[in-house]
Amino acid sequence: MTVQAAGSPSLQSLLRGHSDAAPEQRPRTTMYRTTRTCAAGAAPPADSGGRPSALDSLAPAVAGMLDRIRAVTPELFGDHARRILPTAEAVLILACGGSYHLALVAKGWIESLAAVPVNIELASEFRYRESVANPGSVVVALSRSRDLDDVLGAIELAVRMGMPNTLGICDSSNQTLASACRLGFTMNAIPDGAMTSARTGTMQLIALFLLALVLARSRRALTAQQEQSHLQALHELPEVVAEAVTLTSGIQAWAERLASSDDMLFLGRGMHYPVAQEGALNMKEIARVHAEAFSAGELKHGPLALVSADIPVVVTAPGDRLAEKLNSNLQEVSSRNGKLFVFADTDCNVPANLGIEVMRVGRHRGLLTPIVHTIPMQLLARYTALERRCRIEGTRDTACAIEAG
Structure with a gap:
């Protein structure tokens, strides 16, 4: 199977052939404002490195995105979504880099809430x-x-294969991706700067959770009470993100100790395994540290051999039904002199003792907990990079690292 050859129909013409709209009346995608601007001329707060604080800008961005969302409706994803989404037999997500890890989180949401099978492919x-x-x-295309x-x-290949119902989730700077899809959830562009990828990733996760809710409601798998409960949890996210600001000093302290490490391991279970994968990718791209992520449940199948006192192990530990199993995995690492750095929910019973350091992220937020845990993972990579004197802004090469995925 090949991609479009010279002289073959363009992606736009293929989409028009499957669309109910005339070429000059392309279906509308939905744009959501994701920033609340500071006062004119005011600069965002800066962290200890003299750069804008990711968390200080992220909380208002999340609030701005969610301000107008009061109900779960297909129209969140464009004009034709009410016709297309309820008839979906399956979801295929195409993504690269860090967006692939977001897709893995979304798979758990969509399959558990809507009972729709999800397949995820690396676009490359x-x-x-x-x-x-x-x-x-x-x-669904993510970038x-x-x-x-x-x-x-x-996307072009998918359309040529007979899958014309495409949905792009991106910011408004990606007009090419937005116009290539029949449906869309387009966020206002987030200015370049520190942790741009972290902010965009958080917005994309929210959009994917909304997609899961829409699919669930269209299949009558979501009651009105459940819908309101999920929406309330979403609208609490800005406060949850703002609360994460209090973690910054602790994360900086961990970064000072981790900066001398040339290798790291990241662990998670269930829907938090992708969070660990994202954390490892961030550490590689931003701090230039060799980092690998594993499912904690797979430790005994090989990765445990890598554990030593010389390789720090970073863990995402939610207070979910797998908490006790994860605790058992952590004890295995500790018994081999592994040094554990654990981001845990306050209601997750991870004991802090010799070899296990615990930082409490906040109370368990149910299905939205992966969104919360990606934030300290991003910050840990950033502050480790600062300690290692890595340039994470200002050059094309390092900008690519921040924007990867």
Whole structure:
């Protein structure tokens, strides 16, 4: 299976062929403002490195995005969503880099809430391999990067394979991706700067959770009471993010100790395994540290051999149904002299003792907890990079690291 050859129909013409709208009346995608601006000319607060604080800008951005969302309706994703989303037989998510990890979180949400099967593909691989199409799929494209070749190529291939119902989730600077899809959730562009990828990633996770709710409601798998409960939890996120500011000094202290390490391990279970994967990717890209992520449940199948006093182990520990199993995994690491740095919910019973340091992120937030735990992971990579004197802004090379995915 190949991507479009010279002279073959363009992606736009393929989409028009499947669309109910005339070419000059492309379906509207939905844009949400994701920032509340500071006073004119005011600069955002700065962290100890003299750069804008990611958390201080993230909480208002989340609040701005959620301000107008008062109900779970297909129209959140564009004009034709009410016709397309309720008939989806499956979801195919195409993504690269860190967005792939967000997709893994979304898979858990969509399958648990809506009982719709989800397949996730690396766009860079999907576009070059033969695969079996499900014409009843909604194809979701994610990107936090300005390098869209793989994602656009994968969308084009999906359309050519007979899967025209495409949904792009991106910020408004990615107009190419937005216009390539029939449906869209487009956020206002987030200015370049410290932790831009972290902010965009948080917004994309919220959009994916809303998609899960819409799919669940369209299948009558979500009661009105459950819908309101989930919306209330979403509207509490700005406060939860702001609360995370109090973690900054502790994260900086951990970063000072981790900065001399050339290797790190990251662990998580269930929906938090992708959070660990994202944390490891951030540490590689931003702090230039070799980092690998594993499912904590897979430790005994090989990765445990890597544990030593010389390799720090960073863990995301929610207070969910897998908490006790995760505790058992952590004890295995501790018994081998592993040094554990654990981001845990306040209601997660992870004991702080010799070899296990625990930082409490806040109370368990149910299905939204992965969104909360990505924030300290991002900050840990950033402050480790600062301690290692890595340039994380100001050059094209380092900007690519921040924008990856």
